[in-house]
Amino acid sequence: MTAQSAIAGAALRQADRPPALTPDPFNVAPAMTEVMQGLAARPDRLMSAQADLLARYMELWGAASRRAMGGHPEPVIEPAKGDKRFNHPEWSENPVFDMLKQSYLITSGWLNDLVSSVEGIDPMTKRRAEFFTKLLTDAFSPSNFLASNPAALRELMNTKGESLAKGMERFAADIERGGGALAISQTDHTVFEVGVNVATAPGQVVWRDELYELIQYAPTTEQAHQIPLLIFPPWINKFYILDLRPENSMIRWLTAQGFTVFVCSWVNPDPSLATRGFDDYMRGGIYSATAKVMEQCGTDRVNTVGYCIGGTLLGATLAHMAATGDKRIASTTFFAAQHDFTEAGDLLLFTDEKWLDEIERRMDEAGGVLPGATMSDTFNALRANDLVWSFFVSNYLMGKEPTAFDLLFWNSDQTRMPKTLHLQYLRRLYRDNALAKGELELGGVKLDLGAVKTPLYFQVGRDDHIAPAPSVYKSARLFGGEVTYTLAGSGHIAGVVNHPDAKKYQHWTNAALPASLAEWKAGAVEHPGSWWPHWAQWLAAKSGPMVPARDPQAGPLKPIEPAPGSYVQVKS
Numbered sequence: 001m002t003a004q005s006a007i008a009g010a011a012l013r014q015a016d017r018p019p020a021l022t023p024d025p026f027n028v029a030p031a032m033t034e035v036m037q038g039l040a041a042r043p044d045r046l047m048s049a050q051a052d053l054l055a056r057y058m059e060l061w062g063a064a065s066r067r068a069m070g071g072h073p074e075p076v077i078e079p080a081k082g083d084k085r086f087n088h089p090e091w092s093e094n095p096v097f098d099m100l101k102q103s104y105l106i107t108s109g110w111l112n113d114l115v116s117s118v119e120g121i122d123p124m125t126k127r128r129a130e131f132f133t134k135l136l137t138d139a140f141s142p143s144n145f146l147a148s149n150p151a152a153l154r155e156l157m158n159t160k161g162e163s164l165a166k167g168m169e170r171f172a173a174d175i176e177r178g179g180g181a182l183a184i185s186q187t188d189h190t191v192f193e194v195g196v197n198v199a200t201a202p203g204q205v206v207w208r209d210e211l212y213e214l215i216q217y218a219p220t221t222e223q224a225h226q227i228p229l230l231i232f233p234p235w236i237n238k239f240y241i242l243d244l245r246p247e248n249s250m251i252r253w254l255t256a257q258g259f260t261v262f263v264c265s266w267v268n269p270d271p272s273l274a275t276r277g278f279d280d281y282m283r284g285g286i287y288s289a290t291a292k293v294m295e296q297c298g299t300d301r302v303n304t305v306g307y308c309i310g311g312t313l314l315g316a317t318l319a320h321m322a323a324t325g326d327k328r329i330a331s332t333t334f335f336a337a338q339h340d341f342t343e344a345g346d347l348l349l350f351t352d353e354k355w356l357d358e359i360e361r362r363m364d365e366a367g368g369v370l371p372g373a374t375m376s377d378t379f380n381a382l383r384a385n386d387l388v389w390s391f392f393v394s395n396y397l398m399g400k401e402p403t404a405f406d407l408l409f410w411n412s413d414q415t416r417m418p419k420t421l422h423l424q425y426l427r428r429l430y431r432d433n434a435l436a437k438g439e440l441e442l443g444g445v446k447l448d449l450g451a452v453k454t455p456l457y458f459q460v461g462r463d464d465h466i467a468p469a470p471s472v473y474k475s476a477r478l479f480g481g482e483v484t485y486t487l488a489g490s491g492h493i494a495g496v497v498n499h500p501d502a503k504k505y506q507h508w509t510n511a512a513l514p515a516s517l518a519e520w521k522a523g524a525v526e527h528p529g530s531w532w533p534h535w536a537q538w539l540a541a542k543s544g545p546m547v548p549a550r551d552p553q554a555g556p557l558k559p560i561e562p563a564p565g566s567y568v569q570v571k572s
Helices: 001-018 028-040 045-066 095-116 123-139 150-158 162-177 239-243 250-258 278-297 309-324 345-351 353-365 373-383 383-399 404-413 419-431 469-476 515-523 532-539
Strands: 203-208 212-217 223-225 229-232 259-264 300-307 329-333 454-460 482-487 506-510 525-528 547-548
Touching: 028 123, 028 300, 045 095, 045 373, 045 547, 095 123, 123 383, 150 162, 150 383, 203 278, 212 278, 229 278, 229 309, 239 259, 239 404, 250 259, 250 278, 250 532, 259 278, 259 454, 278 309, 278 419, 300 309, 309 329, 309 419, 329 532, 345 353, 345 373, 345 419, 353 419, 373 383, 404 525, 454 469, 469 482, 469 515, 482 532, 506 515
Parallel strands: 229 259, 229 300, 300 329, 329 454, 454 482
Antiparallel strands: 203 212, 212 259, 223 547, 482 506, 506 525
């Protein structure tokens, strides 16, 4: 299919789709109206900002004039540290592109600062305006347009137009793959195959029902700790982020440390599960899976891990167990998991009631599930320059092949979510913060996190933008027992999946849990490399004596099929 016909076909499909109930589902217009009113109420500040902008431009024009006459003036403004959009040498060496770059940086910075300076409006309204102003200014970067991107123009000339032709073919292919919407390829999807070169740790599926498959991994030591370890990943993504390749697999590393490892591989739900909610995932997920692990291992206790939203559910279940006297969980570890959502970062912007209504409409349109691409688009929007525009430029303007990157392959392998479960999560936890307030009820029990006395280990990434460190710290202080909090370098994924052999990043520890994260940091000790060994030492102390390692094929639950199972193979 030619690029032209693919794009034309996509346009026709888009035209046939019913319009959204609202042209502004993110409720940006009211937020921007309040910002404009706030600015209008302070004309002196607006005039000062305009004068500052003019002064910056005068400074830039002066520097450009001196450069034109052979001078070497210092840049008026430089890209922020980590901003890769202007790395090509011609952005600095060519006076025209340098002027274009600096003009953009001055204007976009001025506009974002102007919005941030507004006072006297609702903080969440202001955050919404700030977020979407940055999205807009990022989108209009000169690096995102062929005519104003020197790297793309150079590639166009060097390849005699072939780069643009390839880019348009890739653009058309991504529109076709997205069913009429642009689905930007972040990696070469043909390189990876689940169970072949990712998710290859040996093991067996020993239980399957409508919500999950239970995978038991093969031991790699002669003896293992008596109490097994059961991991609950987020159902928003697939579990194999913990088993990408042998050299960075947490699952393989844990078995090598003498732990009997189980993973709950959540189903990729279809409309038949649309009405399943938190109660169902608690009873049919955590209660069920822990019971099956204890049956398989012949123990009366199990250690658990909850990653992201899997940790949110697990924390709520611990509160339910505390209320009902259930002591089956010996210890719990939380990877980047929130229970208090007052500082939950920019994802809070997507819990505006108008946007929640739009999400509900989309799920109804899809038969009662949230399409996987919707969550992917949301997460990508949080880091648009890295996860959207960099690929737009590379794939389409420069015609380059997407690189083969296992993490981005996993990132694009999204799952659907049941309507009832997802709306409960967004409304009751993100919007209402009901779990932290003690207002959430599951299984007929009002949940009190302070009643949980189970030993807990909290891990969070310093640069996590999905479960920010302050949010996780507030969550950790809600529980009533022994709590260990560890801060790791990097973010939501790389901060968790950091094999010790990689010798990357660092982590901070502090045995105390003072009133604020700032106080905790002041007393913390920095350590080089991965936090995994620190956690493994903590976990080993909660895991009982060593016993003969357990063969997944020898327990009372008989193997169904080899890992990674069938549920993880289901595409959205």
